[in-house]
Amino acid sequence: MTENSPDLHRSTSALATSGSTLSWNAVSVDVPLSKKAATRDPESPSVKRILNNVSGYVKPGQLLFCMGPSGSGKSSLLDALADRIKLPVQGTQVLDGKVKTAHGLKAIAKYVQQTDDLLGVLTVRETLQTAAEFYLSDASARPNAVDEVIDILGLRPHEHTKIGNALVRGLSGGQIRRVSIGCELVAAPKLIFLDEPTSGLDSATAFHVMTELKRIAKTTGMSMIITLHQPSELVFEMADTLLLISSGSTCYFGPAHEASKYFHSLGFSKPSKSSDIEWMLELVNQDFGRLETVEKCIRSWPRSEHAANLQHEVEDMEASCADLHGGAGKRMERMNYASSFLQQTITLTRRGVLNTIRNPAVLWLRFAMYLMLSLMIGLVWLRLGNSASVLNDYNTALFYTCAFMIFMSVSVLPAYLEERSVLVRERANGAYSVGAYILAHTLYEIPYVFLLALMASSVTYWMVGLTAGAKRFFIFVANLFLSLFVAESMMVLISAVIPILIVGIAAGAMTFGLFMCVMGAFISIDRIGWWIRWIRYVAAHFYSYSTFLVNQFRDTTWEASPDTFPPFLEPVAGESVYRAQGLEERLWVNFVALIAMIVFYRIVAAIWLQLFLKGKR
Numbered sequence: 067m068t069e070n071s072p073d074l075h076r077s078t079s080a081l082a083t084s085g086s087t088l089s090w091n092a093v094s095v096d097v098p099l100s101k102k103a104a105t106r107d108p109e110s111p112s113v114k115r116i117l118n119n120v121s122g123y124v125k126p127g128q129l130l131f132c133m134g135p136s137g138s139g140k141s142s143l144l145d146a147l148a149d150r151i152k153l154p155v156q157g158t159q160v161l162d163g164k165v166k167t168a169h170g171l172k173a174i175a176k177y178v179q180q181t182d183d184l185l186g187v188l189t190v191r192e193t194l195q196t197a198a199e200f201y202l203s204d205a206s207a208r209p210n211a212v213d214e215v216i217d218i219l220g221l222r223p224h225e226h227t228k229i230g231n232a233l234v235r236g237l238s239g240g241q242i243r244r245v246s247i248g249c250e251l252v253a254a255p256k257l258i259f260l261d262e263p264t265s266g267l268d269s270a271t272a273f274h275v276m277t278e279l280k281r282i283a284k285t286t287g288m289s290m291i292i293t294l295h296q297p298s299e300l301v302f303e304m305a306d307t308l309l310l311i312s313s314g315s316t317c318y319f320g321p322a323h324e325a326s327k328y329f330h331s332l333g334f335s336k337p338s339k340s341s342d343i344e345w346m347l348e349l350v351n352q353d354f355g356r357l358e359t360v361e362k363c364i365r366s367w368p369r370s371e372h373a374a375n376l377q378h379e380v381e382d383m384e385a386s387c388a389d390l391h392g393g394a395g396k397r398m399e400r401m402n403y404a405s406s407f408l409q410q411t412i413t414l415t416r417r418g419v420l421n422t423i424r425n426p427a428v429l430w431l432r433f434a435m436y437l438m439l440s441l442m443i444g445l446v447w448l449r450l451g452n453s454a455s456v457l458n459d460y461n462t463a464l465f466y467t468c469a470f471m472i473f474m475s476v477s478v479l480p481a482y483l484e485e486r487s488v489l490v491r492e493r494a495n496g497a498y499s500v501g502a503y504i505l506a507h508t509l510y511e512i513p514y515v516f517l518l519a520l521m522a523s524s525v526t527y528w529m530v531g532l533t534a535g536a537k538r539f540f541i542f543v544a545n546l547f548l549s550l551f552v553a554e555s556m557m558v559l560i561s562a563v564i565p566i567l568i569v570g571i572a573a574g575a576m577t578f579g580l581f582m583c584v585m586g587a588f589i590s591i592d593r594i595g596w597w598i599r600w601i602r603y604v605a606a607h608f609y610s611y612s613t614f615l616v617n618q619f620r621d622t623t624w625e626a627s628p629d630t631f632p633p634f635l636e637p638v639a640g641e642s643v644y645r646a647q648g649l650e651e652r653l654w655v656n657f658v659a660l661i662a663m664i665v666f667y668r669i670v671a672a673i674w675l676q677l678f679l680k681g682k683r
């Protein structure tokens with residue numbers, strides 16, 4: 067390997083598996099064109115065909131290279147075969163003698179996407195170990211599988227290095243690419259789709275990674291479908307089969323070593339300075355090549371002997387598939403995960419704790435922000451005293467505490483979005499259920515949100531000098547904890563629905579802003595119009611602020627202060643503060659409402675993730 071020399075040729079491989087056979091016949095995909103384009107030219111077609119009758123197959127132990135110029139449809143084909151495309155896919159696909167179904171495919175196949183969606187604060191080993199826990203039901207097989215993948219991908223010197231992100235220094239782009247490949251290899255799939263696995267790698271590393279993939283395919287029988295842009299000659303020699311496409315149509319499918327002979331037979335000749343693969347890619351380049359050459363390649367293909375052989379093979383595979391025309395694709399299927407729900411929850415919780423503790427953006431930055439805010443509140447509203455003249459100052463301190471502590475929860479969004487992209491990748495590969503993800507997310511957030519609330523409460527409570535008493539302090543902490551937890555839960559929902567940071571922040575800020583308006587501060591609830599007043603019932607702020615006020619003022623009497631403006635000639639009962647604002651003494655109702663909101667936001671987030679986050683493009 068490039069960076070060390072492990073024993074790569076162990077006789078017993080933890081990745082040992084049998085391979086799968088996947089065949090596809092006349093796969094086509096159409097993209098509906100915009101209504102605008104159709105109105106401009108009513109004669110123009112209403113769809114654009116991005117894949118046109120593409121057929122092929124991959125057998126156990128084979129490397130199929132899917133190649134073509136940029137925009138030719140390589141990724142679309144990979145997505146169509148891997149069930150990751152939102153558009154309808156025409157044609158038939160047979161997997162191991164049965165009609166390919168989504169869950170059937172997920173159970174045996176993995177997909178390495180072009181983007182590296184990994185948690186930056188985890189080390190290489192932790193990342194691969196986590197993947198092994200999701201994918202391998204046999205716990206005793208996991209350490210060997212992880213070690214083998216680390217060696218195969220030349221990651222031994224970096225196994226304890228963090229992946230890295232904007233805030234944490236870590237691996238190079240090429241090393242991260244290898245970890246992404248390793249996350250799926252560790253599952254020992256029978257079939258693996260790799261979308262541009264060598265992008266970002268230098269030529270030597272690309273060669274070694276491909277050599278190892280080739281070796282795995284040969285020794286374990288794993289079938290591999292790989293898209294590549296412009297491989298070197300050495301890498302190209304590793305292909306068993308080549309599928310060359312241009313403008314979504316097949317230009318060649320067959321043994322890779324016969325491809326150049328085929329193009330020679332069409333009357334093209336290779337310039338002496340070009341390698342075979344450079345030459346073929348140039349011939350079929352629909353953007354920078356000669357149009358008539360590309361058209362000739364596409365037109366000649368269906369009439370060729372290779373196309374006839376391919377059709378023959380594909381039809382043979384379909385003939386052995388009993389349910390091909392029986393609508394098997396519409397069968398109701400249950401997704402079977404390799405690990406149990408409990409194992410998924412434990413692994414996700416442990417990973418979430420690590421991510422929370424190590425991620426400066428999640429824990430330390432937020433602790434610093436809440437500490438600063440608490441100190442600010444404490445210093446401004448410092449030790450207000452017992453006079454009736456400061457009742458309103460206590461009120462504003464509690465408004466500020468409630469509104470801004472909740473508001474600052476938007477800062478958790480970047481970390482949630484990083485988790486979301488990892489979730490999409492892992493869910494699309496059948497790693498775990500949404501239920502386990504949301505449950506784990508709830509479990510690992512409880513201690514850190516509680517500590518955040520406890521720290522902020524301690525500083526604020528004693529600096530401002532809120533009404534003394536252990537019970538009151540406990541209620542204050544519990545109320546702040548639940549309020550922050552509702553806000554975090556809302557952020558879980560926002561990050562599930564809105565994957566764009568700035569839009570998510572805007573949505574969170576706008577919602578919190580609206581909730582602050584109707585929470586009952588500064589204006590008595592009764593004076594807010596009925597048509598907008600109801601919003602308070604869905605706003606955590608309303609329940610939270612009521613509890614803060616009731617907790618502070620119930621059963622209290624405030625000293626008269628005849629010399630202030632306005633003067634208070636008599637002692638004042640604390641209850642008058644929240645009663646004047648139309649708020650009631652219903653602490654338990656407030657707590658139950660906040661808990662219900664936490665449950666509601668998380669369940670809706672789970673439903674959304676289940677229905678709409680399937681990793682399809």
Ligand SMILES: Nc1ncnc2c1ncn2[C@@H]1O[C@H](COP(=O)(O)OP(=O)(O)OP(=O)(O)O)[C@@H](O)[C@H]1O
Nearest residue numbers: 097116134135136137138139140141142143295683
């Ligand atoms: N969902 C979609 N809607 C509209 N057009 C699409 C969609 N998906 C793919 N296309 C178009 O289909 C063509 C093929 O895209 P695809 O990403 O498959 O090409 P590619 O060969 O993988 O390109 P590259 O090597 O640059 O990644 C492109 O013209 C692309 O714009």
